Amino acid sequence: MDSSTGAAPGLRERLGSAVFARVAGPAGPENRARIHGTPGPRWFGPDRPIRTVHGDASMFIGGLRALLLQSLHPLAMAAVEAHSGYRGDPWGRLQRTSTFLAVTTYGTADHAQQAVDRVRAVHGTVRGTTPAGEPYDASDPHLLGWVHVAEVESFLLAHRRFGAEPLDAAGYDGYVADTAHVAEALGVIDPPRSRAELVARLGSYRAELRSTREAREAARFILLHPPLPWAARAPYAVLAANSVAALPRWARTSLDLPRLSGVGEACVTPTGRALTTAIRWAMAPARQASRSAAPG
Template identity: 70%
Template structure:
């Protein structure tokens, strides 16, 4: 049928962008290798990380993370996010999929590989401060921003939002991965996640690198013009997930009536479309 053909083509195009040329092989390895997993099939982390709302949550997380000058300096200096944005996305999505759905052995291998990369990244930020990517304090900031945005996107746009206990379990689930990566004492429930986000606020500010990253993510993404309107809907809803203070820091506009109606409806429509397109064949 024509509808099935369209769904398959769109889904394949999305999957190849997110997962990369080795995506199918990685998916088979992650899901089909027998062995114990870090997370049970009914774990909230699997519900959240397996949903299309991650497209919105991921953009929001990058915007929020950019507000830490040392974290942003490390990204700007070493990640290649502008020269190879799809490669960075593919590496990140493979890591998330492996630690969420893969065997415990594969999850640990993925963590070890990331830690080895982090151990080599050192530098000096434009303000003169030294940074290193394996700094537990910076790792905890990156984790906190991700957990906040991933969960927030799922609760707003996910197919099956979690109840309060499920949200706390999600934060506890992702804390396991964060500890394996070398973070400080990470939040274990939603309340402590929000508290930890606020404890970082005195360290956060807008830098030229953060503004450049926001422009890249929101205004000049590396996408064909034909699909930029769809991406724009996702990006607008990512902005809507940010705390008000983060939006002000990045000088992102806030139009409450429009955002709470048209923009949010568009976000629901886009995540449903992505979910439909990427649904595995029966």
């Protein structure tokens, strides 16, 4: 059926609105209008790779992978466990994160800086000790660096695998360089600016990563017990399976996640492509409206 006739437009609008409401929250329409409609200079122009990656449905899989990978740093996990409220308000946390990404990627430079300032103020209050007695501080540039590189690698990998418009090598290097601008604003010292630097920086954290009870419990909550209506459980399971399949084997083992054979991964990936294509289709009208509202 032609998507411009019959029932398809109504179905697309309903699905797109449901996804947007879940990810962006009650203030989503207002935030979208402010982000895309406010005139002024941006940190990133319309041709920058960060806009291509962060505007794609592959972010749903990349975001889940990032949360799982980030949990393997015991200091980062302890901070999340004690201060984020991810169990009591998981959607609120998702909505705050998605709004931050949208503002810093597409919003005016002033709004992006204000968003960064708010996050840094919150980080300044997040301190404590792990169950093993190790002190953590969310403003620690080294810890911020881990959260950053785990996130960037996850978004990049998911986009390469599931993105509608995969970038070339220079484009993905550009994406890493774009994200470095945001990372520096948040307090990361000398973040990576190319894929080679990203791989090297990730490797430098490997000795600090380990399985903890908190990380394993967080993985079970994220993957098996999401606060979703039953109708949304099957699509979410596809996202979850693909986020697990995208993890390195050592990370799956550390989180007690099932090991997939090469054949198993080959079977999972097409479901991820199909679902991200469906999400992309459902969200297309909202993206077109955002682009038409954006200045310049």
